[in-house]
Structures are given as C-alpha cells and as structure tokens.
Amino acid sequence: MPDLKYSYIARQPILNREQNTVGYELLFRDGPNNTFPDIDPELATNRLLSEHFLATHYSTIGDKLAFVNFPYQSLVNLVPTLFPKDNLVIEILETCEPTQELLQAVRKMHHAGYTIALDDFIPKKEWLPFLAYTSIIKIDIRLYSLQKAQKLIQRLAPYDIEFLAEKVETHEEFEQAKEMGFSKFQGYFFSKPQLIRRKQIKPSFLTVIQLVKEISKTELDYDELERLISIDVTLSYKLLTFVNSSYLIRSEITSFKQAFIYLGEDRVRKFISLVAITSTQDDKPDTLYNLSIQRARFCQLLVNDIDRSIDDGLGFLTGMFSLLDSLFDQPLIELVEKMPINSLVKVALVTGQGKLGHMLSLVKAYEVAEWDKVSGLCNKLKLNDEQLAKHYDASIKWTEDLLTIEPDQISRME
Structure with missing residues (x-):
C-alpha cells in the first residue's frame, strides 16, 4: 500500500571519470521499500514531476543534472517542456517504439535546448x-x-554523444568502462539509490476543481487564478518554485499574477492540469480524473442548449463533481453537503432532479450507450442527436487538448 502521508523519490548518483557527481537519476517510489511501485508508468512520471520539480526541486538535486525516465506518451505530448531545460535530462525508455511521431517530438525538444538520452540502448537501425x-x-x-x-x-x-555505463558494480568494471570510452557512470559500485522522504503536500481538491473550471474558459481571468492560488499554500509553493526554475524567467517572480502572466496561457493550463492529475487519491487511476474533466466540459456545453438562463459554470461543476464518490470512496451526498456550491448543482448530484439532474443522467446514459434512455431524456430536454454528438466529440477533444502539449506550442516557448 502506498504511504499517503509522505512522498518518496529515490535518486542514484551519476558520476564522471573522476568520480565526481554530475547528476542523479530520479526514480519514483510510493513507499519506504525503495522499489518501483505497481502503477502506470505515465502516472509515475507525472507524480515524480509534480512532487519533485513543482515542490522540492533544488533540495533534491541541487545544481546537478536530473535524469528522468519518460514513457512514450509523455514524450510525444512534450510533457518535459513544462520543466527547466538547464538541468533536466530526458531519458527515452527502452520500451518506447522509435516511431516518426516520437522522432518529431525528440527533434522539437532538442531544438528547444533540452538534453536527450537513450536509456538501456541496444543498437537497431530504427534508432x-x-x-x-x-x-x-x-x-x-x-x-x-x-x-x-x-x-x-x-x-x-562521428556523433557528438557521451556514453554512460549503467550497472557498474565493481572497481574493475569502472576501470574497464573508462578504457572502453565511457565518460559517465552509474551503479552499485558508487551508490545504491538513496531514498528521500518528505511530507506529502497535496492541494485542496476543491481548489483544484475551481482552477480547472477557470482554465476551461476561453480567456483566463488572472485575478481569479491569483485568488484561488493564494488560498492554497501547497499550490502557491508549487507555482512559485516551478516559475522561478523556468528557463523562460530572467528575474525573480514576486506575485502569483506576475507568475501567470510570465508563463502565458498555454503553460498555465498545462501547469494546472498536471497538478490536477496528480492530486487525486493515490489508488485512483488518472483516467477517472480525466473522465471528470471530460464530463464537466460535456455538461457545460449542453447547458447552453438546454437553458441559457442557467450559468454554464453550473453545468461544468455538475459534471466535475459527479465522480467525487468514486474518487474519495465516500457517499456523494456526504461529500456534497460539505461543499459551498449552488443548490441547483447539489440537487442534480444527489437527487438527479431538475434540468441539471436530467442533463447529468443524459450524459451518463450517453457514455454507456443506453440509447433508449438517451432518447427519452433528449425529448424531455428538447435536444437532438446532432447536438449530443457534436458536444460529446468537442468535450473529448477539449480534454485531450487540455492535458496534452501540442507540438506547435513548443515553438512559442523558445
């Protein structure tokens, strides 16, 4: 079972030919056993990045390089570009397929100044x-x-490439590796991975929900984002640590609004999305949170067609909060009672009544293809199949865009 009170990162030093430490490979852990947990690699990477680069960056590696493993999807989504390029080494896992999609992402990250490493390399012509x-x-x-x-x-x-020997376990192997042309070294001969334990810092889930609602808008309200960040010390700390370590920033940031403006809308949306994904319960899949966001957007779009007198933000909250019981393993009625949200949303979530309640029932039926129920609810809400299909597709695309860094965005970061 993961330890929910603490965050764990293992680091193993990487040394040069003189046995001076030049960097650390960072390895995600979810407990004191110092072994990789049985969780999705994408989620492990997100957790490591959130709990390291957004919170404890300098105290973990100081002025050394950070070698971080990135699974395939994180690479093609250009997730590494959210983080400072000066001391991040992007390790491409040996399990990644050398596709054209991956090559395009690697090329863009290289041109943006990031350091690329091929992990556990075995020569193949595809590479x-x-x-x-x-x-x-x-x-x-x-x-x-x-x-x-x-x-x-x-x-x-002929290539300008350094070679790093992994699994060096004896002095003899170290000397041999030097003779063979290696310039960097890693292994038990130097040090086993050192476990770093820190108090787990998690933002308020309600604050995260409100932030996600804000970034769903076409134009960001920096004053409202600043207000929300200001009431959560964890998010405040992560934001300023993240921004002040960014390669985009040339001077110290002193206010949250200044931090958001410096980052720009694209990176603000990505920062909040990354924090959101890693702020759910530790034993819950990130796909459950993604569905919350997708459902929230679907409901937000539907409200405009159902009743324009209802603020579409209430539709967003209805969809987002509809999965709280699954995320927290508590009855929805108990969770809703604790939250200061509009009574229309509470009624929709708890009783399924009212226009918002019927809309939520329609969304749930549509997701599982209960077409008879969909047809009946469409008639009640005066909606048609074309509207449903259009908004459902739009919500999927919006969620993917929100949680993905598009390749052309990196050109605006350079």
Whole structure:
C-alpha cells in the first residue's frame, strides 16, 4: 500500500571519470521499500514531476543534472517542456517504439535546448534518425558487454554523444568502462539509490476543481487564478518554485499574477492540469480524473442548449463533481453537503432532479450507450442527436487538448 502521508523519490548518483557527481537519476517510489511501485508508468512520471520539480526541486538535486525516465506518451505530448531545460535530462525508455511521431517530438525538444538520452540502448537501425538529436546514450553493461559497447562507441564517434555505463558494480568494471570510452557512470559500485522522504503536500481538491473550471474558459481571468492560488499554500509553493526554475524567467517572480502572466496561457493550463492529475487519491487511476474533466466540459456545453438562463459554470461543476464518490470512496451526498456550491448543482448530484439532474443522467446514459434512455431524456430536454454528438466529440477533444502539449506550442516557448 502506498504511504499517503509522505512522498518518496529515490535518486542514484551519476558520476564522471573522476568520480565526481554530475547528476542523479530520479526514480519514483510510493513507499519506504525503495522499489518501483505497481502503477502506470505515465502516472509515475507525472507524480515524480509534480512532487519533485513543482515542490522540492533544488533540495533534491541541487545544481546537478536530473535524469528522468519518460514513457512514450509523455514524450510525444512534450510533457518535459513544462520543466527547466538547464538541468533536466530526458531519458527515452527502452520500451518506447522509435516511431516518426516520437522522432518529431525528440527533434522539437532538442531544438528547444533540452538534453536527450537513450536509456538501456541496444543498437537497431530504427534508432539511427534519433542519434542526431541525442546527447547521451546509456548502456546497461549487464545486458550489453563492455567489448560490444566499445565497438559501438567507436562506430558512433562521428556523433557528438557521451556514453554512460549503467550497472557498474565493481572497481574493475569502472576501470574497464573508462578504457572502453565511457565518460559517465552509474551503479552499485558508487551508490545504491538513496531514498528521500518528505511530507506529502497535496492541494485542496476543491481548489483544484475551481482552477480547472477557470482554465476551461476561453480567456483566463488572472485575478481569479491569483485568488484561488493564494488560498492554497501547497499550490502557491508549487507555482512559485516551478516559475522561478523556468528557463523562460530572467528575474525573480514576486506575485502569483506576475507568475501567470510570465508563463502565458498555454503553460498555465498545462501547469494546472498536471497538478490536477496528480492530486487525486493515490489508488485512483488518472483516467477517472480525466473522465471528470471530460464530463464537466460535456455538461457545460449542453447547458447552453438546454437553458441559457442557467450559468454554464453550473453545468461544468455538475459534471466535475459527479465522480467525487468514486474518487474519495465516500457517499456523494456526504461529500456534497460539505461543499459551498449552488443548490441547483447539489440537487442534480444527489437527487438527479431538475434540468441539471436530467442533463447529468443524459450524459451518463450517453457514455454507456443506453440509447433508449438517451432518447427519452433528449425529448424531455428538447435536444437532438446532432447536438449530443457534436458536444460529446468537442468535450473529448477539449480534454485531450487540455492535458496534452501540442507540438506547435513548443515553438512559442523558445
């Protein structure tokens, strides 16, 4: 079971030929056992980034490099570009497929100034196009012999690439690896991964919901974002740590509004989305939270067609809060009673009555293809199939856009 009171990060030092520490590989942990937990790699990466780069960055690595493993989807979504390029090494996991989609993302991150490393590298012709954008190749010397590695290093001499030997366990292996041409080293000979434990810092879920509602708007209200951030010390700390470590910033940030303006709308939306995804209960899949956001947007769009006298923000909250019971393992009626939200939303969530309640029932039926129920509710709310399909598709796209960094956005970050 994960330890909910603390956050854990393991770090293993990476050394140069003189055995001076030049960086650390950061490894996500969910408890004191110092082993990788049985969770989705994408969620593990998001948790590590949120709990490290957004909270305890400098106390974890100081002025050294941070080597972080990124699964395929995080790479093609350009998630690493949310973080400072000066001390982040983006490790492409050996499980990633060398697709054109991945190559395009790697090229963009390289041109933006990020350092790219290929982890546990085994030579394949499909990886050849990636070498022009690669700064470091990591080789597990337990899986790929030092003799074979030497030939590979010689063959790739025309490229400006450093080689890092992983799983170095003896002094003899260290000396041999140096002779073969390696310049960086990692393994138990130097140090086992050191576990760093810190008090878990999580923002208020209600504040996160309100922030997500704000970033759903076409134009951001920086005054309202500042107000929300100001009432949550965890979010305040993560925001200022994140912004002050950003390569975009040339001077110290002293106010939350200034931080948002410096970041720009794209990065503000991504920052809040990342924090939101990693703020749910630890044993809940991030897909459940994604569905909350998608359902919230679906309801927000439907309200405009059902009754324009109802604020579409109430539709958003109805959809978002409809999954609270699943997220918190508590009856929805108990959770709703504790929240200062509009009575129309409370009635819709608890009793399913009123226009918002019928709309929520319609959304739930549509998600599971209960077409007879959908038809009856459409008649009651005076909606048609075309409106439903259009808004459902729009909500899916909006959610994907919100939680994804589009490739063309990076050009605006350079």
